[in-house]
Amino acid sequence: MxxxxxxxxxxxYIANPSSDEDFALRQxxxxxxxxxxxxxxxxxGCGKTTLLNIISxxxxxxxxxVLFDGKDVTRQIPRExxxxxxxQFPVIYxxxxxxxxxxxxxxxxxxxxxxxxxxxxxxAELLDLTSxxxxxxxxxxxxxxxxxxxxxxxxxxxxxxxxLDEPLTFIDPxxxxxxxxxxxxxxxxxxxxxxxxxxxxxxALTFADQVVLLHNGHVLQxxxxxxxxxxxxxxxxxxxxxxxxxxxxxxxxxxSRALVEGASIPLPExxxxxxxxxxxxxQLGIRPEFCEPASENTEGSFQANVxxxxxxxxxxxVTARVGAEKFKAKISIGERISxxxxxxxxxxxxxxxxxxxxxxx
Amino acid sequence: xxxxxxxxxxxxxGQTHIFETDLILEDGSFYVFLGVTLSxxxxxxxxxxxxxRPTSGKVVxxxxxxxxxxxxxRNIGMVNQEFINYPSYTVYDNIASPLRIKKxxxxxxxxxxxxxxxxxxxxxFLNRMPNELSGGQQQRLALARALVxxxxxxxLDEPLINLDYxxxxxxREELTEIxxxxxxxxVYATTESLEALILGGNTVVLHEGKVLQSGPAQEVFHNPxxxxxxxxxxxxxxxxxxxxxxxxxxxxxxxxxxxTEIFLNGYLKEVPEGDFKMGFRASQASVYKDDENxxxxxxxxDLAELxxxxxxxxxxxxxxxxxxxxxxxxxxxxxxGIRFYLKPQYLFAFDDEGKLIAAPPV
Numbered sequence: 104m105x106x107x108x109x110x111x112x113x114x115x116y117i118a119n120p121s122s123d124e125d126f127a128l129r130q131x132x133x134x135x136x137x138x139x140x141x142x143x144x145x146x147x148g149c150g151k152t153t154l155l156n157i158i159s160x161x162x163x164x165x166x167x168x169v170l171f172d173g174k175d176v177t178r179q180i181p182r183e184x185x186x187x188x189x190x191q192f193p194v195i196y197x198x199x200x201x202x203x204x205x206x207x208x209x210x211x212x213x214x215x216x217x218x219x220x221x222x223x224x225x226x227a228e229l230l231d232l233t234s235x236x237x238x239x240x241x242x243x244x245x246x247x248x249x250x251x252x253x254x255x256x257x258x259x260x261x262x263x264x265x266x267l268d269e270p271l272t273f274i275d276p277x278x279x280x281x282x283x284x285x286x287x288x289x290x291x292x293x294x295x296x297x298x299x300x301x302x303x304x305x306x307a308l309t310f311a312d313q314v315v316l317l318h319n320g321h322v323l324q325x326x327x328x329x330x331x332x333x334x335x336x337x338x339x340x341x342x343x344x345x346x347x348x349x350x351x352x353x354x355x356x357x358x359s360r361a362l363v364e365g366a367s368i369p370l371p372e373x374x375x376x377x378x379x380x381x382x383x384x385x386q387l388g389i390r391p392e393f394c395e396p397a398s399e400n401t402e403g404s405f406q407a408n409v410x411x412x413x414x415x416x417x418x419x420x421v422t423a424r425v426g427a428e429k430f431k432a433k434i435s436i437g438e439r440i441s442x443x444x445x446x447x448x449x450x451x452x453x454x455x456x457x458x459x460x461x462x463x464x
Numbered sequence: 465x466x467x468x469x470x471x472x473x474x475x476x477x478g479q480t481h482i483f484e485t486d487l488i489l490e491d492g493s494f495y496v497f498l499g500v501t502l503s504x505x506x507x508x509x510x511x512x513x514x515x516x517r518p519t520s521g522k523v524v525x526x527x528x529x530x531x532x533x534x535x536x537x538r539n540i541g542m543v544n545q546e547f548i549n550y551p552s553y554t555v556y557d558n559i560a561s562p563l564r565i566k567k568x569x570x571x572x573x574x575x576x577x578x579x580x581x582x583x584x585x586x587x588x589f590l591n592r593m594p595n596e597l598s599g600g601q602q603q604r605l606a607l608a609r610a611l612v613x614x615x616x617x618x619x620l621d622e623p624l625i626n627l628d629y630x631x632x633x634x635x636r637e638e639l640t641e642i643x644x645x646x647x648x649x650x651v652y653a654t655t656e657s658l659e660a661l662i663l664g665g666n667t668v669v670l671h672e673g674k675v676l677q678s679g680p681a682q683e684v685f686h687n688p689x690x691x692x693x694x695x696x697x698x699x700x701x702x703x704x705x706x707x708x709x710x711x712x713x714x715x716x717x718x719x720x721x722x723x724t725e726i727f728l729n730g731y732l733k734e735v736p737e738g739d740f741k742m743g744f745r746a747s748q749a750s751v752y753k754d755d756e757n758x759x760x761x762x763x764x765x766d767l768a769e770l771x772x773x774x775x776x777x778x779x780x781x782x783x784x785x786x787x788x789x790x791x792x793x794x795x796x797x798x799x800x801g802i803r804f805y806l807k808p809q810y811l812f813a814f815d816d817e818g819k820l821i822a823a824p825p826v
Contacts, residue, residue: 146628146630146631147598147599148598275500275501275655276500276656277695277696277699277701280699280700280701283769284766284769284778287767287769288767288798291767291798302628304629304771305629305771308771308772309769309770309776310769327772328770328772329793330772332773333772344772346633348630390773392791413661413664414661415658415661415662416657416658416661416685416698416747417747
């Protein structure tokens, strides 16, 4: 087990990079604490896999250092780093039994058979695989195969961290629930540093204590799921997290209020002050979850035109418009609201954010 | 066009892939095939498309047995999970290819290609090669090629599954608008219940080669015909508890395994005495009591998954795994006792075989 520090890491796949564009990762510092549950979240092509491969040693970074517990391992090859990696597809031997699959990494290291049996037995017990040990892996379902892949990492005493590269991609939604829960439990039991790479926000947020959001080779924000949801540091974080993402509308500041087309929205005092001093392009942001239906006499509410209303089971998703600006609101099922009507909405002060040139004020 | 699957079955090497199915697909309608992997969605689509023949029964298109219509004469568009485009053609030529096969005049091809490209936001990429496109753009291209043909039947087999989560969300929304007012039959296969709700239209719930239920999405969602439909059409799957109905002192009540009593009123009054299965959605249970009629139930926290905006609390109640979906963040200790509340106005009742007896009124 180890704390992993990445210092001033940048990476380019081009031999002589000339501009910023040539870098897949652009100058980043991340600390992964020992025993933490992390998610590395971002869209395709954001640099997630590059970052993961730098940790495991499959890639040597163009710039910067990787430290395990303070020790520089930047030039070490993957085997010396003792990282276990799980991929989209389970990497196990179909012709072997579950026992032999779990034993494989230990036998490879020439560990005495008695010790192998003990370790495999213990790991299987913790992973609920004991009754499957004698079965051939070929007949097992994809989710159990992924647990076995994980077991092959956990069976080693000395593993520094476990990297999971989109391990749920090819698992059915129904089973995803079960496997996600298992992964989380395994983390609680083993308390190993686990880094879960995904483009799926639900997977990322439910697994991690800390989420690192990567975009265009930059870390845009690192924090708890709650922080990323409630206070996105960048419009992209607001857009990428949440389903649908944050509403963003160009705005002007007048006194302690933000003007979006015809609507005048009250701001908390400190935010209004910061926003009035800003010189960049301003956008008001609010999550669909926080938009509330309001009445005539609700202080700070405004009128909007209701477009689409979708009943999505747990809530209604309402698309509304002020002037040319569209926003979405998640409204509870009981609330009566209909397409084509005019309705009043409230953006509660404490949930309104102002972004200047895409960055949160 | 109307397609009627008349009591078709499909058996492959002694294994039944599709059990006897009777289904009518009507012009201008949208159908979502909802089911887990291997539930029969793709096989059913291939049977509809004529790529496979049924073992028994027949596929009838506008009154004509489809086996008599050659495949190339059927006007069908199909988009799969994988992005299938011609790698050596530009985006323009990819979209134009089905029209060139039909030998349409050049000017008409040009107009249609540009129209389809515009609908799918591909107008700026007409000269690019497929490998210069992102995954989302490649799948849009495949869609453009299917749409440009003006087909009577469009089959979409989990077209978004290989895309990034966010792209999926965006393309899904676009799809409802692109397909919304076209004069054709659209069939869309998915494993995700939320997708079926967002897309709307008709939902056909499949499980192990059987059509369990079909009808307008909201109707099926609110009145799942069986426990299996309720499990498939909810994410997380609907919670199911065993219960017994007893008559005590002239009052009808349900008794849970741990002795919890629930008095039955309204729509639940007619549930007959004896064993039954009680269902409730994850979002219809809470760790907070917010109504005096809410029923307290005890359990043990298995795990809490926090997502920043919502929390999924996994609870063990008498060894049955349940999920409670709360808004906001609610940290819970593993292994700790927890009291949660059921809302009697939102309970579903299924009989011992799993058939729906009563659903909460909408």
